[in-house]
Amino acid sequence: MPEIVKRKKALSVSPLKASSTVGAALAFLGFNRAIPMLHGSQGCSAFGKILFVRHFREPIPLQTTAIDQVSAIMGSQEMVVEGLKTICEKNAPDLIGVPTTGLTETQGADIQMAVRAFRQTCPQFDAIPVVAVSTPDFTGSMESGYAEATRAIIEALVPTAQEAGTQPGRRRRQVNVLAGSFLTPGDLEHLKDLIELFGLRPVVLPDLSDSLDGHLPETDYSPLTIGGALVSELATLGDALATLVIGASMDAPADALKSRTGVPDHRFNHLMGLDAVDRLIATLADIAAVPVPAKIERQRAQLQDAMVDCHFMLGMSRFAIAADPDLLVGLTQMLAGLGAETVAAVSPINAPVLAQAVCEEVKIGDLEDLELAARARGAEVLITNSHGAQTSQRLGIPLLRAGFPQYDLVGGYQRTWIGYQGTRATLFDLANLILTQEKGEIHPYRSPLKQWPANERTGDIKHAA
CATH class of the missing domain: 3.40.50.1980 (Nitrogenase molybdenum iron protein domain)
Incomplete structure (x- = not known):
């Protein structure tokens, strides 16, 4: 803790x-x-x-x-x-x-x-x-x-069960999803795909994957949102089979929904890393009462292979992270599963879930606090939003952009971080950032006395001199 x-x-x-x-x-x-x-x-x-x-x-x-x-x-x-x-x-x-x-x-x-x-x-x-x-x-x-x-x-x-006459489980395929703010439209789209593979129908609240996923609508400009969760479907939440709550920050909305509808819920702090995704998949299999699809089992095997491939780079590596509590906890736990160490962690606010972060301390502060801690503790990679680009330059370490906002690159909002596939992509990105630093690499020795091809000989002679 x-x-x-x-x-x-x-x-x-x-x-x-x-x-x-x-x-x-x-x-x-x-x-x-x-x-x-x-x-x-x-x-x-x-x-x-x-x-x-x-x-x-x-x-x-x-x-x-x-x-x-x-x-x-x-x-x-x-x-x-x-x-x-x-x-x-x-x-x-x-x-x-x-x-x-x-x-x-x-x-x-x-x-x-x-x-x-x-x-x-x-x-x-x-x-x-x-x-x-x-x-x-x-x-x-x-x-x-x-x-x-x-x-x-x-x-x-959302009407109460008494007002609307709803009954949990009446809609045998519907699953409510309360999605935390740290989930990108790409995350939500992937989560809906996973749920649908079990033959279930997800109703996501709020659903940014449909309104802010970056698609060209057929209609002209609208002064209102195009896509997203239907307001009319809020009346059906009490008939759902179960509710999935993603993010500890969504506990209060989940409590309100459960008290009004009586629908049982399953709560997850995040969906990053092998253990967290395993728990989600097991829960979906229990809700749907079906075996895990072969496609998901293959995705899990791909993540396991990626963990084997990346642990050479990520094991014992040192990371500095600044993010909102839900995302911060998810990233520290995922990195700990690879043997990496979070040496600096900063959150803008305090929250009970921070007690589950895998690091020595969490500073409630700003990017200056992150920069000071990262420099003092020898961080090798920085993970935060686009506001941390200058911090990364001053520290001389690479930056993986995560969270909101990401304004100095294209497509950050659509990146997938969760599930077996999202975790795998994150591990590859982090491992590649470590490789750019040539950490622990031993370069081959070239004797200045050996005759090299003409295109290399001049450079070697100058180096020898």
Whole structure:
């Protein structure tokens, strides 16, 4: 169990975290025909939208109440009402999410009261769901905001078993999936494929693999999300056979779903590494009551072979990691399975799951803390988001980009990290980074007295001289 070293600095130097407001907006973007409306200034939305656009390289539907200095002091409830009314009139979405920002939370705005005022003022839009969630960007991180928005959606839109008359197991093939924010669209697509191989039908919440997977739609530009989980399917969650919960950060949404529907759940902190994926596959086999498909058994054998191939490079290697808690724990446990050592670990927030990280200590801090620890402890590879590119250059070690945002390369959002295949690809990438450092390599000795071919002789003579 690592020691958790809490933050003592009065400021962040090279900040690591993305705000909880951004995380909440991302959760709403995982639903079909939805749009988040951030309650704050235009700048609050602009910075988040820039990160989304650069990471996913897609148009991102995002609105804002755009409060100014006057409304920030005198009150901004009317702007929430007017913003919701405008969106409903122009776009008629299936879901509107209203996360707050640090400005309105500091002001003391009551977002739930503002939504009630909208309902009283505009009853003609009662059929359009509006989910408000408190996500000040000075508290938590992207991971916690994403989980809080998912919990709010469940509590607002998933009916109880008594209200809807649902019964666990009525839909014999349906499996609910609560997906943590650290899962990429590529991860979710791979996870759905694994579930379908067992003859089951996954309903993923939120489903970024369908809305932000980077596909060209047949329709023209839409001001709402294209693809994602259907809001109408939220009423069927109580009939599912089971619920898979991926990420410890999703425990609160999972508790809310289980209390409302009674559907049994199976919880996984992550799906990286042989042991974690084995547990998932065994669980799916039990739920579906079928043997493990031969295709999955072959994928497992391929991962085992990759572990044999890569342990020469990764064994005893030293890594520095900075990420949100769920991803950080998954990476440290996966590396420990290969005999690698995490010598520096930094998380932007504290969370109970960090106690399961495989390292001596976890620092609650920023990228400056990671850089200092990595340099002092001789890290050989850095793993973090694109904000760590300059840190990598200063340390003189390679960087594997993981987490959000990844804005200085193409396709990072679609990378698969989980499952046998995702773990295998990650091991290959890490092993190749180690090889670029020529760690432990002994170069052949070339005598300056030996006659070499003409194209090499001049260089050897100069070297000998």
